[in-house]
Amino acid sequence: MSVAGTKSIETEAPQASPGALLAFWNNPIGKKALMSLTGIILSLYVFAHLLGNMQIYVGAEAINGYAHLLHKNLALLWTARVVLLAAVLVHALAGVQLYLNKANTRPVQYAERVNIISTTASRTMIWSGVLIFAFVIYHVLDLTVGVAHAGPYEDVMPYQNVLSGFRFLPAAIAYVVAMVGVGFHLWHGLYSLFQSLGMSHPRYTPMVQKGAAIVGTLVALANISVPIAVLTGLLR
Amino acid sequence: MRLTLEIWRQKNGSDPGRFVTYEVEANEHMSFLEMLDVLNQGLIAKGEEPVAFDNDCREGICGMCGFLIDGQAHGPNHPGTVCQLHMRFFHDGQKLRLEPWRAAAFPIVKDLVVNRSALDRIIAAGGYNSVRTGSAPEANAILINKNDSDQAMEAAACIGCGACVAACPNAAAALFTGAKITQLSLLPQGQPERYIRVINMAGQHESEGFGHCTSIGECQAVCPAGIKIEVIARMNKDFIRASLKRRETTPPATISKSGSPYA
Numbered sequence: 029m030s031v032a033g034t035k036s037i038e039t040e041a042p043q044a045s046p047g048a049l050l051a052f053w054n055n056p057i058g059k060k061a062l063m064s065l066t067g068i069i070l071s072l073y074v075f076a077h078l079l080g081n082m083q084i085y086v087g088a089e090a091i092n093g094y095a096h097l098l099h100k101n102l103a104l105l106w107t108a109r110v111v112l113l114a115a116v117l118v119h120a121l122a123g124v125q126l127y128l129n130k131a132n133t134r135p136v137q138y139a140e141r142v143n144i145i146s147t148t149a150s151r152t153m154i155w156s157g158v159l160i161f162a163f164v165i166y167h168v169l170d171l172t173v174g175v176a177h178a179g180p181y182e183d184v185m186p187y188q189n190v191l192s193g194f195r196f197l198p199a200a201i202a203y204v205v206a207m208v209g210v211g212f213h214l215w216h217g218l219y220s221l222f223q224s225l226g227m228s229h230p231r232y233t234p235m236v237q238k239g240a241a242i243v244g245t246l247v248a249l250a251n252i253s254v255p256i257a258v259l260t261g262l263l264r
Numbered sequence: 265m266r267l268t269l270e271i272w273r274q275k276n277g278s279d280p281g282r283f284v285t286y287e288v289e290a291n292e293h294m295s296f297l298e299m300l301d302v303l304n305q306g307l308i309a310k311g312e313e314p315v316a317f318d319n320d321c322r323e324g325i326c327g328m329c330g331f332l333i334d335g336q337a338h339g340p341n342h343p344g345t346v347c348q349l350h351m352r353f354f355h356d357g358q359k360l361r362l363e364p365w366r367a368a369a370f371p372i373v374k375d376l377v378v379n380r381s382a383l384d385r386i387i388a389a390g391g392y393n394s395v396r397t398g399s400a401p402e403a404n405a406i407l408i409n410k411n412d413s414d415q416a417m418e419a420a421a422c423i424g425c426g427a428c429v430a431a432c433p434n435a436a437a438a439l440f441t442g443a444k445i446t447q448l449s450l451l452p453q454g455q456p457e458r459y460i461r462v463i464n465m466a467g468q469h470e471s472e473g474f475g476h477c478t479s480i481g482e483c484q485a486v487c488p489a490g491i492k493i494e495v496i497a498r499m500n501k502d503f504i505r506a507s508l509k510r511r512e513t514t515p516p517a518t519i520s521k522s523g524s525p526y527a
C-alpha cells in the first residue's frame with residue numbers, strides 16, 4: 029500500500045529460518061564473535077604451551093617429567109586435542125571465508141589507498157594465520173609424531189628431541205619465522221577479540237591494545253629463545 | 265598555485281573508467297571543491313565535460329561530498345570533509361590523485377559520484393522506533409544519564425558520507441552502522457526496538473555487500489565526524505546479545521534495492 033506521492037518500503041519476504049546458530053554464523057559479526065571465542069581458547073593454549081616450554085631451562089628431568097604428566101591420562105589429553113582442533117577449524121574456516129569475501133566487497137581496487145593508523149599486524153592477520161596453520165602441522169609432525177624430525181626421535185622425550193631438532197638449522201629458522209607470525213597474530217588478535225565481543229572503553233581499550241602488543245612480543249621472544257639457546261650451545 | 269590533478273573519469277556504471285590528468289590554477293584560500301569549480305569552469309569554456317562530484321552544504325555537515333585525495337578519504341586533513349579542506353594544505357606544483365569511494369555496495373554514478381543508497385537502506389532496515397505522539401512532551405520528562413546522552417550525541421554526529429567504507433580494506437560500513445545503532449541503543453527512546461533493530465540493520469549491512477570489520481581502525485582515522493570504533497563494539501555487543509535472546513526464528517527482513525524509495 030502506498031500513499032499518494034510516496035513510495036512504500038517493500039521488504040523481501042523472509043525465507044524459512046536458517047536456524048539461530050547458522051544465522052549467527054552467516055553474519056560477519058557473529059562469525060567474528062566465534063573467531064574471538066575460539067581465539068581465546070587457542071591463545072590460552074599458547075600461553076600454557078609456552079609455560080611448558082620454559083621448563084627446558086630448568087633441566088631435562090623437569091620438561092620430560094612434565095611431558096610424561098601430560099601423557100599420563102590419555103582421555104584428558106585427547107579431550108584437549110579435540111577441543112583445540114575444533115577451535116582451530118572454526119577459527120580458520122571463519123577467517124578464510126571472511127578473507128575470500130573481500131574480493132566481492134571491493135571488486136575494483138584503488139589505484140592508491142593510504143593506511144593511516146592501522147598496525148602492520150592488524151593488516152596481515154590472514155597471512156600470519158596461514159603461516160601459523162602450516163607451522164602447527166609441521167610442528168606436530170616434528171615433535172609430537174616425529175616423522176618430520178631432523179634428528180633421532182624419542183617418544184615423549186621433549187628435551188632430547190628439541191636439542192636434536194634445533195641443531196638442524198633450517199628447522200630452527202622455520203620455528204623462529206613461525207613464532208614471529210604468532211607474535212604478530214597475538215599483537216592484533218588479543219586486542220581485536222575484545223572489540224569483536226563488544227568490549228570497548230576509552231580507559232581500558234588503549235591499555236588492552238598496548239598489552240596485546242607486549243604479550244604478543246614476549247610470547248614470540250620467549251619461544252624464539254629455545255632454538256637460539258640450542259644453536260648457541262646454551263642448552264646442551 | 266598551480267596543481268596537476270589526476271582525476272577518475274567514468275561516464276556511467278557500465279563505462280570502465282580511467283584517470284585523466286588536468287592542470288588547474290588555484291589559490292590557497294579556496295576550498296578543495298571551489299578549486300574543482302574553477303577547473304570545471306575551464307572545462308566548460310573549452311567545451312569539455314565538467315568533472316562530476318557530489319556536494320551540497322559545503323559546510324562539512326551534510327555528508328554529500330567525499331572522494332579520495334592521494335589515497336586518503338576526504339584528503340590529508342582529518343577530521344574533516346573535502347569541502348572543508350582548504351588549498352593551504354597543499355603546495356604549488358603538487359600532483360594529486362582524485363579517486364571515488366570504491367565498494368561493491370557503492371556503484372559509481374559518474375566520475376567521483378557514487379550511489380550511497382545502501383546506507384539509507386541500512387537505516388530504513390532499522391525500522392521505526394516507538395515514540396509518544398501528541399503535543400510535544402516536556403523536555404526533561406524522560407531522564408537520561410549524562411554520559412549516555414553525550415555518547416549518543418557523539419554517535420549521532422555521523423553524516424553518512426561513506427568515508428569509513430572507502431577507507432576500510434574490506435569496504436565495511438561497520439562504523440556507519442555502529443554509529444546509527446549506538447545513537448538509539450543508548451537512549452531510553454530506542455529501547456523497545458533495540459534488539460530487533462540491530463538484527464535487521466546488521467542483516468541489511470551484510471546483504472548490501474559490505475565487508476566485515478577487522479578492528480584495524482582506518483575508518484575512525486578518516487571519519488569527518490570523529491566517530492570512534494567504540495560504536496562498532498557496541499553494535500557487536502547488541503548483535504550478540506540479540507542473537508542469543510531473540511525468540512523469533514524469522515531471519516532479518518531485508519529491504520530490496522528495487523522496491524524501495526532508496527534505490
